[in-house]
Amino acid sequence: MTSGLAYVPLPTTPTYGATKAAVHSYTESLREQLRESSVQVIEIAPPLTRTTLMGSGTDNERAMPLDQFVAEAMSLLDSQPDAQQILVERVKRQRFAEATGTYDEVFAMQAGR
Ligand SMILES: NC(=O)c1ccc[n+]([C@@H]2O[C@H](COP(=O)([O-])OP(=O)(O)OC[C@H]3O[C@@H](n4cnc5c(N)ncnc54)[C@H](OP(=O)(O)O)[C@@H]3O)[C@@H](O)[C@H]2O)c1
Numbered sequence: 335m336t337s338g339l340a341y342v343p344l345p346t347t348p349t350y351g352a353t354k355a356a357v358h359s360y361t362e363s364l365r366e367q368l369r370e371s372s373v374q375v376i377e378i379a380p381p382l383t384r385t386t387l388m389g390s391g392t393d394n395e396r397a398m399p400l401d402q403f404v405a406e407a408m409s410l411l412d413s414q415p416d417a418q419q420i421l422v423e424r425v426k427r428q429r430f431a432e433a434t435g436t437y438d439e440v441f442a443m444q445a446g447r
Pocket residue numbers: 335336337338379380381382383384385386387390397
């Protein structure tokens with residue numbers, strides 16, 4: 335389990351973002367080391383989701399409703415059994431920020447600027 339924050343950090347939680355970036359890196363190497371085995375390594379990177387974590391609460395309008403996240407993530411796991419990452423639509427802005435040239439914009443938004 336990583337997070338969209340593995341790809342663009344949230345300045346108010348620097349350690350959390352750093353550990354998620356580390357887990358992303360770890361899964362990449364672990365998957366390669368286990369490539370010839372029967373073990374599959376799948377990274378699930380949720381967006382902000384309505385759980386009690388990080389004070390998101392169950393009524394945070396900015397967070398994805400938990401049931402919607404679970405339904406979309408399970409559907410992806412079902413339809414993409416060989417996926418290396420499970421990315422619901424709402425996390426793609428963070429996940430691909432660097433690749434799409436929007437990193438500074440997403441980072442500034444997460445910084446509250
Ligand atoms: N919610 C978000 O916005 C969000 C976004 C991106 C990524 N994530 C990631 O998604 C994962 C799940 O988070 P969540 O939002 O579902 O958080 P959560 O609602 O706080 O649930 C955390 C779960 O982890 C269990 N847990 C905590 N410490 C544990 C330990 N030492 N040993 C075993 N179980 C332990 C808790 O068990 P108890 O209930 O028994 O304490 C609880 O079931 C986390 O890795 C989080 O970083 C969450």
